[in-house]
Amino acid sequence: MYRILIADDEPMIRRGLQKLVEQSGIPLASIRTAENGETALRLIREERPDFLFTDIRMPKMDGLELCRAAAEMDADIQTVVISGYGDFEYAQKCVSYGVKEYLLKPVSIGQFRDVLQKLIRVSTKLRTESFVPVTKLESWATGLDEAVWTLQEEELGKVLERIREELGSFGLKPNRHGEVLAELHALLIRRLNTRDVFELHAAFDEAGAAAPEAAWSGFCGSCRVLFGELRSKRKGRVKDPVEEAKGYIEDHLAREVSLEEVAEHIGLNPSYFSQLFKQSTQETFVQYRTRRRMEKAKKLLQLPHYRITDISGEVGYADHPHFTKTFKKYAGCLPSEFRQKLGMDS
Numbered sequence: 001m002y003r004i005l006i007a008d009d010e011p012m013i014r015r016g017l018q019k020l021v022e023q024s025g026i027p028l029a030s031i032r033t034a035e036n037g038e039t040a041l042r043l044i045r046e047e048r049p050d051f052l053f054t055d056i057r058m059p060k061m062d063g064l065e066l067c068r069a070a071a072e073m074d075a076d077i078q079t080v081v082i083s084g085y086g087d088f089e090y091a092q093k094c095v096s097y098g099v100k101e102y103l104l105k106p107v108s109i110g111q112f113r114d115v116l117q118k119l120i121r122v123s124t125k126l127r128t129e130s131f132v133p134v135t136k137l138e139s140w141a142t143g144l145d146e147a148v149w150t151l152q153e154e155e156l157g158k159v160l161e162r163i164r165e166e167l168g169s170f171g172l173k174p175n176r177h178g179e180v181l182a183e184l185h186a187l188l189i190r191r192l193n194t195r196d197v198f199e200l201h202a203a204f205d206e207a208g209a210a211a212p213e214a215a216w217s218g219f220c221g222s223c224r225v226l227f228g229e230l231r232s233k234r235k236g237r238v239k240d241p242v243e244e245a246k247g248y249i250e251d252h253l254a255r256e257v258s259l260e261e262v263a264e265h266i267g268l269n270p271s272y273f274s275q276l277f278k279q280s281t282q283e284t285f286v287q288y289r290t291r292r293r294m295e296k297a298k299k300l301l302q303l304p305h306y307r308i309t310d311i312s313g314e315v316g317y318a319d320h321p322h323f324t325k326t327f328k329k330y331a332g333c334l335p336s337e338f339r340q341k342l343g344m345d346s
Contacts, residue, residue, distance in 0.1 A: 001029035002123070005049040007040035007066060008033075008082065009058045013105070017053055017082075020112045026120065037061030041069050048211075049077060051119050053103075056083045067099055076173050078119050082107060132170055132180050140166075141187040148192065148227050151234070156227060160220055178215035185219060192226065221275045228272040241266050242280040245273070246288075253293050254316050259285045294330040297323075301338050304345075308335045 006017045014033045021031055030047065034040035038060040044052070052070055056063040063081060070077050080101040101115050140163050147156035163184075172180060185204040204222040232241055244266050249257060262285070263273035277285050293315040300311045309320055317323035327335050339345070 001027045002051060002120075003029045003047060003049045004031045004051045004053070005040060005043055006031070006033045006053045007035075007037060007058065007063070008053075008055040009035050010055070011035075013055070013082070017107070017112075020107070020109065021116070024113060024116055026116065037063060037066035040066055044070055044073060044077070048073070050123055051116075052077055052079045053082055054079065056081060078122060080115055080119070132167070132172070136166070137180075137184055137187060140184055141191055144184075144188050144223060145191040148188070148223065148230060151227065151231055153227065156223065160223065164216060172212075177212040181215050181219040185222060188223070188226070192230075221279070224272055225276050225279055228268060228276055232268070235267070241268060241273070242277055245277060249289055249292060253289075253296055254314055256316055257289065290326065291330070293317075294327055297327055297335070298331065298338065301335055302342060302344075308339075311335070 004021055006014055006021075008014045008017070014035070018031060018033060021028070030049075032043055032047075032049075034043055036058045037054070040052070040054065041061065043049075052066075054063040054066055058066075061069075063083075067079055067081070070079060078101075079099045080103060081099050082103045082105060084105050101118065103111055103115060140159075143159040143162070144156070146152075147159050167177070167180070182204060204218055228241075245262050248262050248265050259274060260270045263270040266273070268276070274285060277283075277288070281288055283291070297311055297315045300306050300314060301308070306314075308324075312318075312320045312323040315323070317326070324334055327338075331338055333341070
């Protein structure tokens, strides 16, 4: 599966290249586009592409600077420069940044396919030179499976530490860490679910964790989520722990409920609960609690018999100025302005 990024300030060129990639039939993990080098660089930081196609003349950051920055971030990103005839000599300056292929506008289907095949051949070679043996993955999965299934939290930590040390000894390219951990994660899920007792679903977003440290952090978090999910099911918990936590937060919006208090209420370790909650809601505990407070505040503000100072207390803010500041950040206006928009007196 290949990740591809196309950077060009001309919308028609971007769409045309994207269509050529899609019609090529190569397996795609993602295909993204950027209208300038600055946006492209941000997208590279979020997810390392295997192939980068970039124009030379772009606003905010040109293609030459983008090639330089991409090469510094990951030398294995294969870059193709697409330039107009007048920019060709300028484009050749990119050779010091690892650019080995050039395409002149307008790009022909034949040229593009030839270049794409070259990129795939090089990528295949790089991947075979940077791999972890299947036997090693099986060994790691066995250790994780045993620790999770028997709910040995300390042993799980030891197995993860051993995997981290051994993984580091393989000298993987940065973009391969996430791929290897995704393979290991899928293997672990299959092993746990073939026991045919509980269906476990903890996700690991390899595409969103291309940097080695981010990939490792996400992988460990997912393993611990699996651990906690299994432990909850073994206790015969009927309600989903995150839904139970949401209900508890909702019932106590009028006071400062802490993450530790909610975790204790539902019987989970605070650290594990924090990871589980964020993975399930895509928000931190504090972000979710604040959002629900502000949503309740908006409803109460529509009731004329409630004074704004009373509403502040109803949603857990003893400090009224803090409430108005938070509300403005969330709703884009002060509570009094919110009421005025509804034709009400503040």
